[in-house]
Amino acid sequence: MKMRMAVIGCGSRGKDTYARMQKQFPDRLEIVAAVDPDPKKLLEMQEHYQVPAERCYTDPDPFFSGPCLADVACIATLDHLHYEYAMKAMKAGYHLLLEKPISPVKEECQAIQEAAHQYHRHVIVCHVLRYTPFYRKLKELLVSGAAGEVVSIQASEGVGYWHQAHSFVRGNWRNQKETSPMILQKCCHDFDILLWLTGKHCRRVSSFGDLRLFKESNAPKGAPKRCTDGCPQEHTCPYHAPRYYLGQLEQGNHDWPVNVLTSEPTKEKVLEALRTGPYGRCVYYCDNDVVDHQTVNLEMEDGTTIDFTMCGFTKENVRRIRIMGTLGELEGDMEQNRIWVRPFAGEDQEIDVNTLSDDFSGHGGGDVQLMREVLDLILDGKASEGITTVDQSMESHYIAFAAEESRLENGRTMEVQAF
Numbered sequence: 001m002k003m004r005m006a007v008i009g010c011g012s013r014g015k016d017t018y019a020r021m022q023k024q025f026p027d028r029l030e031i032v033a034a035v036d037p038d039p040k041k042l043l044e045m046q047e048h049y050q051v052p053a054e055r056c057y058t059d060p061d062p063f064f065s066g067p068c069l070a071d072v073a074c075i076a077t078l079d080h081l082h083y084e085y086a087m088k089a090m091k092a093g094y095h096l097l098l099e100k101p102i103s104p105v106k107e108e109c110q111a112i113q114e115a116a117h118q119y120h121r122h123v124i125v126c127h128v129l130r131y132t133p134f135y136r137k138l139k140e141l142l143v144s145g146a147a148g149e150v151v152s153i154q155a156s157e158g159v160g161y162w163h164q165a166h167s168f169v170r171g172n173w174r175n176q177k178e179t180s181p182m183i184l185q186k187c188c189h190d191f192d193i194l195l196w197l198t199g200k201h202c203r204r205v206s207s208f209g210d211l212r213l214f215k216e217s218n219a220p221k222g223a224p225k226r227c228t229d230g231c232p233q234e235h236t237c238p239y240h241a242p243r244y245y246l247g248q249l250e251q252g253n254h255d256w257p258v259n260v261l262t263s264e265p266t267k268e269k270v271l272e273a274l275r276t277g278p279y280g281r282c283v284y285y286c287d288n289d290v291v292d293h294q295t296v297n298l299e300m301e302d303g304t305t306i307d308f309t310m311c312g313f314t315k316e317n318v319r320r321i322r323i324m325g326t327l328g329e330l331e332g333d334m335e336q337n338r339i340w341v342r343p344f345a346g347e348d349q350e351i352d353v354n355t356l357s358d359d360f361s362g363h364g365g366g367d368v369q370l371m372r373e374v375l376d377l378i379l380d381g382k383a384s385e386g387i388t389t390v391d392q393s394m395e396s397h398y399i400a401f402a403a404e405e406s407r408l409e410n411g412r413t414m415e416v417q418a419f
């Protein structure tokens with residue numbers, strides 16, 4: 001039996017990640033319909049994933065007003081459209097594989113949660129970290145008591161200077177009016193994983209952060225508005241767009257992030273996109289306003305403390321964590337895929353997570369495992385221990401909303417319950 005999935009928003013996530021899984025699970029997954037205003041994307045859905053032409057919609061209305069075509073609607077549009085489509089899809093009979101954030105608006109998140117209960121729908125928010133071998137191993141260690149009772153955690157997400165520039169200065173998630181605060185957009189994953197790892201609820205948060213670098217006042221002298229217009233700093237600026245994107249092509253990467261610029265990532269097409277599109281803009285002359293660094297303090301209900309830092313000024317896109325418990329310490333580096341277990345009474349141990357799985361594609365193996373567990377849930381009624389419910393996903397969002405409000409109020413402590 002196959003799970004039938006309709007993809008709404010056929011971009012990087014909808015088409016290139018979730019629809020592509022049809023190749024990975026040919027006996028379990030079928031893509032039966034697609035919605036996207038871009039006819040080129042729909043053509044690709046037909047050619048690559050055999051979606052019938054008559055079930056490809058540039059206009060969402062006939063899709064939602066017609067009969068329910070699938071078990072699951074995968075909602076992978078940009079953030080501000082999640083609410084409308086999630087509500088319509090649940091009403092029409094679909095379970096949801098819903099990209100994060102649930103919505104940039106708290107009340108819309110709550111309405112989606114309520115509708116999920118009202119219509120008895122699964123709403124699986126794509127918190128991909130939960131499904132990675134790295135975090136699964138950490139969870140297993142914690143459950144086995146390797147650290148004793150968790151007392152404190154230091155966690156960080158280094159966004160990567162190039163990823164910050166690509167997504168949060170030049171790209172889709174640069175401006176809060178069009179998308180969501182970065183702490184929600186990027187770090188609802190981190191809050192979700194911290195809640196899941198500890199198995200605790202969050203009582204209070206406070207947060208600080210701002211946009212330090214990527215603004216006009218920091219533009220180097222003589223920098224043009226576009227990197228392709230002969231910038232005098234092109235050899236020294238780390239954000240010089242042609243060097244980065246053409247460099248990716250030279251290294252043989254034709255996928256993300258290069259395929260965000262153009263669906264045919266040749267040198268000529270990428271250069272054309274840099275000359276005319278958003279990704280060729282000087283990072284100091286963009287219409288961005290989201291932060292480039294933010295730190296959040298969390299106090300859990302039992303007094304456990306967590307400090308979490310998200311920062312755009314790192315070389316790699318890497319998450320690190322240090323969990324301090326009554327009986328020992330766990331440290332993890334997701335880039336190295338290694339975990340160090342340091343019991344206070346006993347031998348230290350180093351775990352190479354690379355040996356625990358043979359698939360670390362897409363978010364450290366999280367994308368594929370997420371789909372595997374969604375298939376198990378929908379086809380076999382088997383909910384894995386790690387799969388999220390919408391109620392659990394909401395908690396990470398409440399923390400993010402509270403953190404953002406705290407940041408905007410100079411770090412005032414927020415009671416999460418009030419959100």
Ligand SMILES: NC(=O)c1ccc[n+]([C@@H]2O[C@H](COP(=O)([O-])OP(=O)(O)OC[C@H]3O[C@@H](n4cnc5c(N)ncnc54)[C@H](O)[C@@H]3O)[C@@H](O)[C@H]2O)c1
Nearest residue numbers: 009010011012013014035036038076077078079099100126
């Ligand atoms: N889980 C994760 O780790 C993760 C990673 C990246 C992005 N995301 C989330 O996934 C979502 C999609 O991001 P993306 O990178 O795929 O973006 P994208 O821009 O590549 O794709 C969005 C798609 O939506 C289509 N679209 C635009 N208007 C539409 C409409 N009215 N109806 C239907 N489709 C429409 C666009 O044509 C495009 O194909 C976002 O919410 C983002 O936050 C999640």
